[in-house]
Amino acid sequence: MSETLVITGAQLLGAESADIIVEDGVIAEIGSGLSRAGARVIDADGLVALPGLVDLHTHLREPGYEASETILTGTKAAAAGGFTAVFAMPNTSPVADTAGVVEQELALGEAAGYATVQPIGAVTVGQKGERLAELGAMATSRAQVRVFSDDGFCVFDPLIMRRALEYVKSFGGVIAQHAQDPRLTEGAQMNEGTVSAELGLAGWPAVAEESIIARDVLLAEHVGSRLHVCHLSTAGSVDIIRWAKKRGIDVTAEVTPHHLLLTDELVRGYDARYKVNPPLRREEDVLAVREGLADGTIDIVATDHAPHPSEHKACEWQAAANGMVGLESALRVVHQSMVQTGLIGWDDVARVMSAAPARIGRLSGHGTPLEVGRAAHIALYDASAAGVFTAADLHGRSVNSPYLGRELPGRVEYTLHGGVLTVDGGAVVAELGDRSGSK
DSSP: OOHHHEEEEEOOOOEEEEEEEEETTTTEEEEESSSOOOOOOEEEETTTEEOEEEEEOOOOOOTTTTTTTHHHHHHHHHHTEEEEEEEEOOSSOOSSSHHHHHHHHHHHHHHHSSSEEEEEEEEEEOOOSBOOOOHHHHHHSSSSSOOEEESSSSSOOHHHHHHHHHHHTTTTTEEEEOOTTTTTTTTTTTSSSSSHHHHOOOOOHHHHHHHHHHHHHHHHHHTTTTTOOOSSOOOHHHHHHHHHHHOOOOOEEEEEEHHHOOGGGGGGGOOGGOSSSSSSOHHHHHHHHHHHHHHHOOOOOOOBBOOOOGGGSSSSSSOOOOBBOOOTHHHEEEEEEETTTOOHHHHHHIIHHHHHHHHHTTOOSSSSOOOOTSSOOOEEEEEEEEOOOHHHHHOOOOOOOOTTTTTEEEEEEEETTTTTEEEEETEOOOOOOOOEEEE
């Protein structure tokens, strides 16, 4: 049972500041001058009250790669960033391609309690791209999987992609594609362009992403099914999604915080923290994806949180692993790249980081406005704060953040997951205990 909380003076989206009473895990009352006998009072004066953030693209690594991250440590990192729900990608060991594995992930998330963990199922057995995984069994399991992805690998065979789109249509699922033509990116080390030419590194061309997206939106149109494009990163990809939406194709797309802020110029220092797939792109691409997010072409921000042990990054560039951790920094980066630039407001932040990802993933109980009777998934954010991002801001097992040493705005002061404080006064709560059955 969660404690009763009275949150005073929070800045509600599109409204004046108000008090919020949280009781038995739900929002019991919203108004002014509210109080409850025996309740804990949280002073939220000046804090933006956001619905708990939802990440549609997180790598929690468990089972199999616990040296990088566990579901417990990953959800602590999520809570620190204001997230109350994360979708866990299936590139685990064993791969999450059966009902048994996704139910294990669900149970581990429930036991940890820091955030709702919604498993994503693999599209193909072992993510090998050869035959469809047990999509129906995962969909009807206790995990109720609705998002399927071979992320890290492209579903390259067009017939398998078509069959997957057809299959998930029957239960309202969605295929989340890692758009990367494997032939066009063999040996690729960074974005193909001026910087790669100057450094002599093999390039990852924009067309390798754009050609797969173009193919898949046409397949989705042909089948009449839902397609989601993971970590879109190029100006051309934005144009294709914009065209597809105007055509009426049921496609959604995500952009990562790092593709909203960082460029391939950072690779010049050969710091492997900046090695990621898809790679950091040109300044022109950064501006294009910002515009696409602002005008609704791109639906959501997703972190692609990808933890790695330090030895996988503290090595020469070509041997280093792809990926960045991003849960703790995501809201602050969106604040810097999108809000401070005047491209979007806080109501838009709630849409692209909470409501829309929950809707795409069919995750009930999350992403809803802060209203009486709703589950108390809340992030209280100090938009007036600022500070240098350091390893002390990280709460997972890995420290491969591209923002270490960088000044970022904002600070998550409180996170409530189902009425339970997971972040209290800017600090992640040490232990919550088993909350099995909460979602």
